Amino acid sequence: MHQLFNLTGKNAVVTGGSRGLGKEIALGLAEAGANVAIISRKESPEVVKELEQFGVKAVSIAFDIGNISMHKELLNIIEENLGKVDILVNNAGVQKRHPAVEFPQEDWNYVMNVNANAVFSLCQTFGKPMLERGYGKIVNVASLLSFQGGFTVPAYAASKGAVMQFTKSLANEWASKGVNVNCVAPGYMATEMNEALIHDEVRSRQILERIPAGRWGTGKDMQGAVIFLASSASDYVHGFTIAIDGGWLGR
Amino acid sequence: MSFQLDYFSLKGKTALVTGARTGIGQAISVGLAAAGAHLILVGHQDNMQETQNKITELQGTYETFLIDLSDVENLKANLQPILDKYSIDILVNNAGVIYREPAADHNVNEWNRVMDVNINSVFTLCQTIGNQMIEKKSGKIINIASLLSFQGGINVPSYTASKHAIAGLTKALANEWASHGVQVNAIAPGYISTNNTEALRNDEVRNQSILERIPAGRWGQADDLAGAAVFLASRASDYVSGHVLVVDGGWMGR
Numbered sequence: 001m002h003q004l005f006n007l008t009g010k011n012a013v014v015t016g017g018s019r020g021l022g023k024e025i026a027l028g029l030a031e032a033g034a035n036v037a038i039i040s041r042k043e044s045p046e047v048v049k050e051l052e053q054f055g056v057k058a059v060s061i062a063f064d065i066g067n068i069s070m071h072k073e074l075l076n077i078i079e080e081n082l083g084k085v086d087i088l089v090n091n092a093g094v095q096k097r098h099p100a101v102e103f104p105q106e107d108w109n110y111v112m113n114v115n116a117n118a119v120f121s122l123c124q125t126f127g128k129p130m131l132e133r134g135y136g137k138i139v140n141v142a143s144l145l146s147f148q149g150g151f152t153v154p155a156y157a158a159s160k161g162a163v164m165q166f167t168k169s170l171a172n173e174w175a176s177k178g179v180n181v182n183c184v185a186p187g188y189m190a191t192e193m194n195e196a197l198i199h200d201e202v203r204s205r206q207i208l209e210r211i212p213a214g215r216w217g218t219g220k221d222m223q224g225a226v227i228f229l230a231s232s233a234s235d236y237v238h239g240f241t242i243a244i245d246g247g248w249l250g251r
Numbered sequence: 252m253s254f255q256l257d258y259f260s261l262k263g264k265t266a267l268v269t270g271a272r273t274g275i276g277q278a279i280s281v282g283l284a285a286a287g288a289h290l291i292l293v294g295h296q297d298n299m300q301e302t303q304n305k306i307t308e309l310q311g312t313y314e315t316f317l318i319d320l321s322d323v324e325n326l327k328a329n330l331q332p333i334l335d336k337y338s339i340d341i342l343v344n345n346a347g348v349i350y351r352e353p354a355a356d357h358n359v360n361e362w363n364r365v366m367d368v369n370i371n372s373v374f375t376l377c378q379t380i381g382n383q384m385i386e387k388k389s390g391k392i393i394n395i396a397s398l399l400s401f402q403g404g405i406n407v408p409s410y411t412a413s414k415h416a417i418a419g420l421t422k423a424l425a426n427e428w429a430s431h432g433v434q435v436n437a438i439a440p441g442y443i444s445t446n447n448t449e450a451l452r453n454d455e456v457r458n459q460s461i462l463e464r465i466p467a468g469r470w471g472q473a474d475d476l477a478g479a480a481v482f483l484a485s486r487a488s489d490y491v492s493g494h495v496l497v498v499d500g501g502w503m504g505r
Contacts, residue, residue, distance in 0.1 A: 031258075172466045172505050176468035212492055225482070225488070231478070236472075236500050237498050242491070242494065244491050245494075249494075
């Protein structure tokens with residue numbers, strides 16, 4: 001049974017893997033036995049060291065995933081440094097907060113480009129060799145705002161809605177070819193991206209009151225679900241979004 | 252400490268699985284035993300042999316209790332011998348029945364039987380064992396939902412109603428119990444090759460139309476659910492509450 005969750009010998013890529021949820025996800029995959037490439041805007045040798053403590057191969061690649069025309073190049077670099085990619089975790093995402101009525105077009109485009117367009121392109125680029133080999137696990141990081149509208153974050157909500165939907169589209173086409181495409185939807189997590197919320201006393205209280213678990217989530221809370229979706233334990237799970245939200249969506 | 256030893260391990264845990272004799276219940280029981288749990292196998296027919304043998308092959312341990320879950324009135328009393336002996340860490344409400352008859356003629360006695368086994372007994376089980384879990388501030392409940400927790404099905408209105416109720420109950424209990432360290436979640440299996448779906452697979456037309464809609468291109472096997480069950484039974488899912496995890500080869504997205 002434990003074998004079901006074992007990732008020994010698999011090669012995984014985690015975008016945004018140098019900090020926040022992405023870093024914890026990368027550490028979880030390494031702990032489960034996978035070699036890991038983390039993609040972040042700046043190289044992160046210190047995270048590589050942490051990953052290597054699990055006895056796996058780890059590399060850090062400086063790359064802005066918003067640079068979509070270079071995704072094929074990114075794949076080549078990873079294949080040279082790590083080998084064929086078995087697991088892709090599209091975790092990197094950005095946030096911009098403005099009331100919808102004055103949301104700047106430029107910020108809208110930026111959020112949509114990184115959170116939706118780049119993720120689709122990475123699925124496409126990394127999915128192709130997976131389809132050729134008949135094996136692959138793609139885990140996209142969606143959000144509670146794949147289900148709900150949020151507040152003063154319309155671009156983020158739109159982009160995360162898109163991620164959840166095209167995950168199903170890809171699953172419909174790729175499931176029969178041995179490639180699983182699924183999402184995890186983190187709830188309210190105590191990360192840098194949510195600092196503005198955590199420090200807003202009113203919003204912070206309102207949020208906490210609605211979480212049945214009675215606490216904000218942490219990066220560690222993501223690890224189990226991502227390992228599940230990255231491993232053969234989830235071979236019949238396709239196009240699905242697992243919410244890791246302390247019960248928020250049911251409240 | 253590695254995940255294999257720690258995060259997904261159920262060593263030292265006691266898991267109760269209803270409907271453990273065949274199909275999904277058997278596969279989940281064997282999966283939990285393989286992860287290290289001691290199994291309480293609950294069924295109503297005295298022929299749990301196959302499940303027992305599979306657990307023994309893994310060097311797992313079990314005890315079997317015969318309980319009729321359709322007897323909701325006496326269920327609490329019938330569970331008492333288990334509660335006297337064990338503190339349950341993991342409860343899997345898997346037992347379920349299905350009755351097929353067009354809604355216009357759907358037999359009311361059968362409706363009541365389906366509701367008793369599929370939802371009323373589940374509430375009593377959750378309540379009785381949940382109380383134990385709340386007291387020790389730790390527990391995992393996994394209810395087996397269905398695609399018909401989301402969709403309507405054909406000719407199975409009692410089953411659909413009971414499985415929608417399972418999804419609702421799961422969220423209701425999660426809202427109250429998550430802060431007490433008890434995670435309540437559900438697994439919604441897709442079209443799985445078991446006794447309950449034999450009639451569908453034997454109907455050539457239905458079988459083809461179902462298969463054509465499953466992106467994975469195959470019926471699920473009971474074993475496909477073991478991973479999800481271990482995930483939801485283990486520490487790996489401690490921040491997952493009130494969630495219905497769909498294991499359906501992609502059906503719901505098609």
